[in-house]
Amino acid sequence: MKIKFYGYNAFLIESGDKKIAIDPGAIFFYWFRLTTLIPKSEWDNITHIFITHGDPDHYWHADRVASASNASVICNKMMARNIHGKVLMLGPRDKGLAFTTEFANLHTLSVDETIEIDDMSITGIKTTHGELVFKWGPFSKTLKPGTDERIGWGAIGFEIKLDGKTIVNLGDTLLHVKEWQTIYEPDVLMIPIGGKTVHNTMDVEEAIQAVKNIHPKLVIPCHYNCPAFFTKTYNPADDALFKREVEKAGSKCVILGAGNSFDFADE
Numbered sequence: 001m002k003i004k005f006y007g008y009n010a011f012l013i014e015s016g017d018k019k020i021a022i023d024p025g026a027i028f029f030y031w032f033r034l035t036t037l038i039p040k041s042e043w044d045n046i047t048h049i050f051i052t053h054g055d056p057d058h059y060w061h062a063d064r065v066a067s068a069s070n071a072s073v074i075c076n077k078m079m080a081r082n083i084h085g086k087v088l089m090l091g092p093r094d095k096g097l098a099f100t101t102e103f104a105n106l107h108t109l110s111v112d113e114t115i116e117i118d119d120m121s122i123t124g125i126k127t128t129h130g131e132l133v134f135k136w137g138p139f140s141k142t143l144k145p146g147t148d149e150r151i152g153w154g155a156i157g158f159e160i161k162l163d164g165k166t167i168v169n170l171g172d173t174l175l176h177v178k179e180w181q182t183i184y185e186p187d188v189l190m191i192p193i194g195g196k197t198v199h200n201t202m203d204v205e206e207a208i209q210a211v212k213n214i215h216p217k218l219v220i221p222c223h224y225n226c227p228a229f230f231t232k233t234y235n236p237a238d239d240a241l242f243k244r245e246v247e248k249a250g251s252k253c254v255i256l257g258a259g260n261s262f263d264f265a266d267e
Helices: 062-069 204-214 239-248
Strands: 002-005 011-015 018-022 048-050 072-076 080-083 086-090 099-101 106-109 114-117 120-125 132-136 139-143 157-162 165-169 188-192 218-222 261-263
Touching: 002 218, 011 165, 018 157, 048 062, 072 114, 080 099, 106 114, 106 120, 188 204, 204 239, 218 239
Parallel strands: 018 048, 048 072, 072 106, 165 188, 188 218
Antiparallel strands: 002 011, 002 261, 011 018, 080 086, 086 099, 114 120, 120 157, 132 139, 157 165
16 A cells, blocks of 8 residues: 655555545645646546545545546535535535536545445544634635635545555544544544644644544644645644654654655555
């Protein structure tokens, strides 16, 4: 099994006959670019797409990847609605809560629900996206997730069991202690750590607490030091400190830069 990281929460997981994309989004607003995170050269043979929520940096290219690859799409039931007898997803590039996009191979689930797809067992995990602060010079605007706000829409994490491994991806989330008690000793935990300056996810200290509670074998930090809006590091974090504390707690930690990968065969 190989895991490749592309920044934000964009991952590729290759195992056996599966090539799984998590959150095929875009660099959002940095120098006014909406560049794909997962390169187009990888799209054609992707078999499954997991979407943790509807923010552009996580979801912008999901329909395009699905069109290129005919991949199955897995997401929260909140991401889809029945509109005039047709199941439509939240439009990746539409403004607001517009359900306009059809996916050919769609599978939805709720928090704590388990579904079986193509020899994978997938369980939805409770996650909560924090508020997002948009700053431009002296001006700022705070967007809080809610029933009428797209920010964090459909937030869910995934526990994916395949080929004898358990992989947990938490997407963008604040810390949940009680709700994550059932997650224990996964092979891989992908966890956001960049919430100190803008508290839209866990920060380093909160993520360390989550690791100590979950006891994963391998931890990969994500969603930090990302280019976004008008800065190169919208959500700064000290990954070296995180790695030291995680390994003190007994888990292995791998820091992956954008485009870097980790192969379990190296273990």
